[in-house]
Amino acid sequence: MTSKLTRRRIIAAAVLGAFAAGAQAQAPWPSQPVKIIVPFPAGGSTDLTARDVAQALTAKFGQPFVVENRPGAGSTVGTAAVAKAPADGYTFLVTSSHFSIVPGLYPKLPYDPKELRGVSLLVNLPVILVATPSLPVKNVKELIEYAKKNPSKVAFGSSGAGGVNHLSGELFNSLAGTKLEHIPYKGTAPAMQDLIGGHVQLMFDAISTSLPNIRAGLIKPIAWTGATRSPVLQDLPTIAEAGVPGYASTSWLAMFAPAGTPNDIVRKVSDEIKVALNRPELKDKQVKLGINVIASTPEELDATVRSETAQWTDLIRKIGVKAD
Incomplete structure (x- = not known):
């Protein structure tokens, strides 16, 4: 009789334990940070x-x-x-x-x-192609013509090798047939400083960091890199619209x-x-x-x-x- 009661208690405990575990597993998410x-x-x-x-x-x-x-x-x-x-x-x-x-x-x-x-x-963080004011181009078509005639005079800065801004420039080279030289910096700030100073001629940069300098007249916008224009600077065309079909970098x-x-x-x-x-x-x-x-x-x-x-x-x- 005692052994039967013991077995029953073991079975009952197991059932209750399984029920409790199931209830815990089904606790509504999120139940913790x-x-x-x-x-x-x-x-x-x-x-x-x-x-x-x-x-x-x-x-x-x-x-x-x-x-x-x-x-x-x-x-x-x-x-x-x-x-x-x-x-x-x-x-x-x-x-x-x-x-x-x-x-x-x-x-x-x-x-x-x-x-x-x-x-x-x-x-989406729109990326914009910007230039130092002294670069004698106003749009993508003029940039391509100038870069092909002056291959040693056009360089673009970036925050470092392998980032989206660097690769945006390399994609431009690949599709436009240019040979823009890449100059990597340790961060966006020093690259932008050299762009403003004319030590590099171009940057493919996030609009959030370029926009204040565009509005201050320290750099000039050339084109958007994405497949569509941005609500900011709506009249500025994309690189694809401006003469490099198939270009899109986001x-x-x-x-x-x-x-x-x-x-x-x-x-x-x-x-x-x-x-x-x-x-x-x-x-x-x-x-x-x-x-x-x-x-x-x-x-x-x-x-x-x-x-x-x-x-x-x-x-x-x-x-x-x-x-x-």
């Missing part, structure tokens, strides 16, 4: 946008979404941390379009890009999650990002900086990554770019 890793230093455009998104998600879901900066090795340190994190909806990545460039720059990455899935494109920020993250969590976050980024107070803040809100679906982000990774990897192999 959520981490958003940014693979760049604090204070940059990626970090600032990530914090805006984190604040909105915190308000919506009632749990803290905490931004953690993990820079290093061309963004691969922080990206790898998310790729290897549990796919439970408590770790996300906010990074830049550099995500599509690094597979071509680094022969061995500390993660497989397939270990990450898209959540949402956040914003810079964007996006959110990713570990590949196995449940679809319902990814959808909830993606949907709320779209709502948050399109609220007037946040959208107006971005527009004033020349930034375009996108807030895409996960599928649109994944398609963008596939397309741009192929484009940049092909170009990197063609010109032999090495990471800094």
